[in-house]
Amino acid sequence: MPGEYEKQLEDLLQVLRSTLAAEVERIASVGSFAFDPVTKVSAWSGELRRIVGVPETEQPGLEALLRRVHPDDREMLLQLSSRPGTVGEKLHFHQRLLREDGEVRHLDVIGETIKLAQHPNPLFVGTVRDITEPTRAETLIAEHERRLGEMRSEVLFLARQSAMATMAATLAHEINQPLTAIANYAAVLERLPFEPAREADLKAAVAGVGTSALRAGTIMRRMRALMERGEVVREKCDMDDLIRKAATHLTLLRDPGVTLDLHCGRCAWIDPVQIEQVLANLVRNGLEAGDLSGTRAVTVTTACSGPKILVSVEDRGPGIPEDALRDFFESRASAKPMGMGIGLSICKTIIEAHRGSIWAENIENGARISFSLPVA
Template sequence: MTYPTEDDFRRLLDALTLCVLLHDASTKAIVWANRAACIALGFSVEELLPLKARDMTRPVPKYAREIAVAAMDRSITEGPQGYEWCYRSRTGQDMLSEAIATYVPLKERAVVMVQFRDISAEEAMRQALRRHETRLREFMQDLSEGVAVLTRDGTVDFISDSGRRVLGLAAEQAPGSVFDYCSERNRERLAEQLDDAPLQGPSEPQRYRMTRRDGSACWLRITCRRLVIEDDLDGLLIHFRDISDEVSIEEARRTEARMLEYAGRYNAMGEMATAIAHELSQPLAAVRNFIEGAIRRLEQAGPVEDAIWGLRSADRQAEHAALIIKSVREYIVKREPTETRSDLREILGEVAYFIELRASDAGVRVHIVQPKAALPVMCERVLIGQVVLNLAFNAIDALADVDADRRDLTLACEEKDGRALVSVMDNGPGVPADAHGRLFDGFSSSKAGGNGIGLSLCKNIVTRHHGAIWAQPAPGGGLECCFALPLIPAS
């Protein structure tokens, strides 16, 4: 075998930008260095030749001469050997390097060629990344929000320590699939959210009732987005937070609101008690008269047909009284909240009976204006009826000081700007101009002695139905209270 000469080999290495030192294969002493190595270390070739490892490396055990010599020896028998080495320049600057020792037999002698490149910047970056990773892990330890990376089929590929706590996972317990934690109904909804995950920014948050690995239930708010990082990752990034306390508070508030609404209906019926009693007194008195007449005819052996006519008339009056009582009971009975598709005109028609009872007793004329076309809304009928009642009763009370022949109340509904609009208008004294904006905020009332709780309740109900409520001066004087609900498309 013909080996290259040392001069030829040196000329070849001198043209490289990679740093190269040639060591004698037997003694491991430096016998030559290329131009790149001389520049990097700050020594000429002649200055490098007498130097030993202690003269050009950091004095720590991991850079002891024996370690480098062992790598060079292995390169002779096992092939090229890579190792980390710290070279020290003439100015005393350390240069962390990736070194590769390769055995090269030349014509004049055998050498070990050590190629090295400066990896100080790379190592500093690696250390910085390790520090950032450590800090990030420390920060995420205390997060109440979980972070997870999912594959496209929902398998959890990565989950933060905080996420493990949220899902009740032990330290080494495999998280499995995200769908393992939710019911079948929620699973379908979660799958839709993940399928629609955007590439830019998080999705709209959605909440789900989940079951932790320990069997306990919780509510999670979840957002997600697509992750596409070249060919390395194609999945989903999700953030999830335990909102069980928030849901409990919301449910407590809903319960409180339902109780307030229930009390409001009773309060409204209490205000109407006199009018209802008057309304019932007429059919009950008629029932008594018809029965007494029938009894007298039977006692006097009069015509049976007369007695039968009297009893049937009594029956009709009793049925009328029963209908009044049924209407009252159906209105005030406690019900679970149920939103249904309803025609707002029908709701206004249902409560008009009670409004007219109260208005009749107060000497107020009621005018009802209804459109021909339906006004379909999604609502709890009883609660929206309560809003109309509260506004109407408030208006009737405001007319108490108006001359009897001028007491007018107008109830109207119509479609306006894509919404179903209800207005309750009176021609009473009205309220000061600066009070319109705060009339429904609570503890503000348009009538003397009022506390505004009924109006605040109206705002609470309308807002829950995604509507708006406001007050404004009536065109002819007085006050006009309006509320609008979103219309739903006709089926």
């Protein structure tokens, strides 16, 4: 009975092969098929039935697939199924199914036209893989990337808007001093009688208007360069001389409450216009702090500390609240009726652009704000 035993063994092996093949298809979610374009007869594996959703009670084939294919893919499927294939021709395409519950499934189809000796017509055989989950993941990733791109664009837009707003506020804040000087000179011109004896005063007032207007333009150009590109137009300046000269055109430094105590005599590579603006801001704040305590007094001192020039502005105001010292130079809402809350932030930006540092501290009967700059 050896022949019968071998036959049973071969049948058992065939069942095992079919079972293993079906299990492999199930695990990989890949079905297989054979299709005769002439007779329209199809043969499907069990996994392909599951993927497409064709029950055992329904005949698999082109008609079953057409009933389930996505309406937008129906024409493509009809064209592919009606064309006679050339032996050896390979096809790779995507197909969508539309389930009764509205779910869309995505299939990846790979096939080739072959010719079997025992079959009269060429056959299109291949595999179908369900790629719905990977496709959904890719769509989700693409959507997230699109939204991230939109968010990046929005952040960049807001950053540009913020930068423009900051620059506008900075320029408005910094040209306030020369514009105030212009207004003061204009007021003097209005009050002065037009007499030959007052000609010198008139000329001085007119010159003051012109100088202040030019200064306003210089401030705008240099502050814009600093805010946009971080550029500083440097020249070698004696710090003590700079402050003395600034007192000739900055009315704040000529206030009766301001005392200059200059003992440095060293030079630094700086933008004199910007450093003058820092001094103007600090002195203005000091005088206003003194007004609050009833002692309008500010002392500007210079000194040398190793490789650095130290400039300090002391006032006799109520001092700085301890909880405000940590972020004292950050932009904030101003407590002043006409303030913008950015003066100290501008000072910090300017000093750091000069490779210096600025800090604030409370002293007896007031506060001191100091900044240091490298010696030239």
